[in-house]
Amino acid sequence: MRPDLALTAGTPDSIADRSRRFFTGTTGRILARIVILAALFGAWQTLPGPGMRFWASDPVSIVAALAGWIIDGTLWRQLLATLTVMSTSYVLGCAIGVGLGLAFGLLPRLDKILSPFIFAAYALPKIALAPLLIILFGIGIASKIVLVTVVVFFLVFSSTIDGVHDTDPDLVRSLRLMGATRSELIRKVLIPSALPWIFTSMRIAVRYAFTNTLLAELIASNSGIGYLIAYHSGIYDAAGTYAAVLILVILSVALTEVLTRVEKAMSRWRA
């Protein structure tokens, strides 16, 4: 008898076995998670005393705060503000980043002259510009769009340059031997070769756009989910603060999910 058969054969289906199988199966796993969450929320709802409650809030008040925002439209308004800043900046930053990145990557002379400036600007934590941008553009969404665009831009820009530079010189040489012109080399080798770098940076940039939008809203603003958090914590409204954070959790999970799917669909040749 083969050893792997010996391990499984002949053992009766004990209750322990069956329960183990249940908790490793999908239904069992989901059930276990619900139980853990219920226990956590139950404890949160019942354990804190009245003094503690002021700071810790409780699940029922949080859900109530959230429901209030859904009914009076606050949720959609603030969500829209955050998403507008994020997506506008993301699209702008990516477009300018890829465009200038390709220009710098393909024109080494330009790159050589300007790279010290670029490097200095790249090294600076962009969030430090927030106060300056608020002076320049006010606390509305304009200052946030500028800030987040700059963040996304540098990320995508520097990756695009790296991607072009990373092109395997042997591929370039073999195409040149076949008689490819410079523009054919760019279209058929340099850009496709840089694409994985560009996509990777664009993927990472989504997170950066998200985080920096929130940071900007937390620092000073009059709209957005970050503003909701800052405002409600400012007036010591624990339930409101938690509710806003909860919105954030849902938003970032949704974002990650969408990203994973888009990536899976796009990256077959790299498998």
Next chain:
Amino acid sequence: MPPDKIQLIGASRDFEARGRRVQALQPIDLSIQPAEFVALVGPSGCGKSTILNMVAGLLGPTSGTVAYDGLPVTGLNQRVGYMTQKDTLLPWRDVEANIRIALELQCRPTSRADAAAKVREMIELVGLKGFEHHYPGELSGGMRKRAALARTLIYEPETLLMDEPFAALDAQLRLVMLDQLQFLTRSRQMTVLFVTHDLGEAITLADRVVVMSARPGRIRAIRKVPIERPLDVFTARFSSVFAKLHEELWDELKDEVTKGTDL
């Protein structure tokens, strides 16, 4: 007598490595006629690939001249098709698109339909049918070599430079590929400079076999292959002429191979 297609006149090449100058190739003289098939054999590091790189114009000679069609090679030599040791397939293109690429260039205007037909023909020829839509990363080493071969042959360059194109193939497949290569290069009157480790491969394909010495490389012997073409690649190696030449060339090569391993 026709003018030489490829001519090396006292061509040598040095390399600089960590501040030390190493001579990879001593000054050598070699002439190759149009439509001639010449095989270069020799130990590792004897400068075989350097010769190909110089003919392709990827490297200039340190001294001497490399001429093509009677003119010194200065820039990249776009008259040659070069199949390097490392296959340079584009990883983001599938097999079909990789093989097609030379026909997409402005210098070779080809209609879509013509290109597609030629690609199909080449895929069939190198035995990659069924793998048209696989990416290089999804292929075995041997399959990648075959795709690279198809990509080079499809645009019928007048001269073919090949650097151990079949090293990664198993013995049976190698024979099939040798047969196809022989047929293609002879029927299209291509000039071929072929680098290999395998003496049998060299004798099977070449009109002349050049044996090179260990580094710094120089030509140790040149032998004409006195076998009538086309030959049957599957049985040729059992003929007495073949065996005799193999022995002769091996005599030249074996000291060099043992010398080469000290390096």
